[in-house]
Amino acid sequence: MRLKHTLLLVQDISRAKRFYADLFSMKIIHDFGTHVTLEGGLALHDASHYEMMTGKTTARQPEDHHSAVYFESDDIISDYHRLEQAKTSFLHPIEMQSWNQQVFRCFDPDGHLIEVGESMRQVILRLHKMGKNPREIIDMTHLPQDYVELVLDRAFGDRQLLKS
Numbered sequence: 001m002r003l004k005h006t007l008l009l010v011q012d013i014s015r016a017k018r019f020y021a022d023l024f025s026m027k028i029i030h031d032f033g034t035h036v037t038l039e040g041g042l043a044l045h046d047a048s049h050y051e052m053m054t055g056k057t058t059a060r061q062p063e064d065h066h067s068a069v070y071f072e073s074d075d076i077i078s079d080y081h082r083l084e085q086a087k088t089s090f091l092h093p094i095e096m097q098s099w100n101q102q103v104f105r106c107f108d109p110d111g112h113l114i115e116v117g118e119s120m121r122q123v124i125l126r127l128h129k130m131g132k133n134p135r136e137i138i139d140m141t142h143l144p145q146d147y148v149e150l151v152l153d154r155a156f157g158d159r160q161l162l163k164s
Contacts, residue, residue: 005037006069009047009058010110016044019109023086024071042069047110068105068113076102076118100127100140124151 010016017036020026030037034049047058073079080094083106091105091113102118118126120143127137138148 003041005041005043007043007045008069008108008110008112009050010044010108011047012109013044013046015109020044023083023088068115069108071114071116072119073116074119074122076104076116076122079116080104099123099142120147121151124148125155128152128155 008016013034013036017028017031020038020042021028026038026040026042028036029039034046036044038044051058076094084090089107091107094102094104097103097117101120101123103115105113105115108114120141123141124137124143127140132140134145134148134152137143138145141148
């Protein structure tokens, strides 16, 4: 057995396709009408079709957020503003996590919780740009030294930088 994708039950498949394609730039891999597979392992299934197939109701309370779909961003501020302009409902604006990653959480049109986090590569580069040396970045992010060094080396190609 292997995990194939995460399946979200949606009330309006067309609206959900537009939301993920337009606001999250996800490409549609397969569109079978009532079931759509998007790149990255996310699938959308029409809730009424699912109920018809299973004979079970899919009704849930909007506050039942026992899971979240997680995205990483290399430009979290622009992504936040783009979703804000699209009148997306937010759980909270951009917040700084204790490991110095910027994160916001919002909802798709069906109320599924979405978490968008700044990629850890971007966290390292942002902290470096703020004047933090590799040891400080490691301490602030709790990331392994090898990973921090790899990101900085790939970004700047200067091993002397890592001696700071």
